[in-house]
Amino acid sequence: MSEGANVTGIDLSENLIFLANENTKLIEKGTFNGRCENLLEMSYVILFDFILFVNVLLHTDDSNAILSKAKDLLKYNEKILIIEYNPLNPLFIIFFILIGQLSSNLTINYCKSNIFTLTKLFNNQNFIIHKIIKYGYFPNSTYNISSFFIILNKLLNSISVINLFSAFHFILISKL
Numbered sequence: 001m002s003e004g005a006n007v008t009g010i011d012l013s014e015n016l017i018f019l020a021n022e023n024t025k026l027i028e029k030g031t032f033n034g035r036c037e038n039l040l041e042m043s044y045v046i047l048f049d050f051i052l053f054v055n056v057l058l059h060t061d062d063s064n065a066i067l068s069k070a071k072d073l074l075k076y077n078e079k080i081l082i083i084e085y086n087p088l089n090p091l092f093i094i095f096f097i098l099i100g101q102l103s104s105n106l107t108i109n110y111c112k113s114n115i116f117t118l119t120k121l122f123n124n125q126n127f128i129i130h131k132i133i134k135y136g137y138f139p140n141s142t143y144n145i146s147s148f149f150i151i152l153n154k155l156l157n158s159i160s161v162i163n164l165f166s167a168f169h170f171i172l173i174s175k176l
Helices: 014-026 063-073 091-098 108-112 115-124 140-144 147-157
Strands: 006-011 031-036 048-054 074-085 127-135 168-175
Touching (some): 048 063, 115 127
Parallel strands (some): 006 031, 048 074
């Protein structure tokens, strides 16, 4: 958006949309329009150049419906970037306990947000998977504690077998 994009933000949380709208008032180029809506109930007449989902699939009961709707809202040959927690990373359980969000995050959908289930979901929905990047082993907040965590994270990212337990999946997909 700082380069002049027109961005629409959609979330079910009125508070998060309010914060996003407030925070983007300072940006001089482009526009931001935050909307408190359910993606599945949206009736949009425009198509989007790019869609970004951040921890959306782990919080929905119907990932198929969400992806189908996203596919309908996406321009031809454009992409969706999906960022999800990796439930195979055992450190997230500890992190969720520490921040008091274990019950809201440790759900069946969270367990389904593993790379194997997501890959199957994208293939079943006839998406093209362009790139999967597995990143991080510690919550980002640990990077502020010590540079040791940044160094350790880079080391762990370089070991392919350990990469299965990364903290996040960055998945770039498009429709066929």
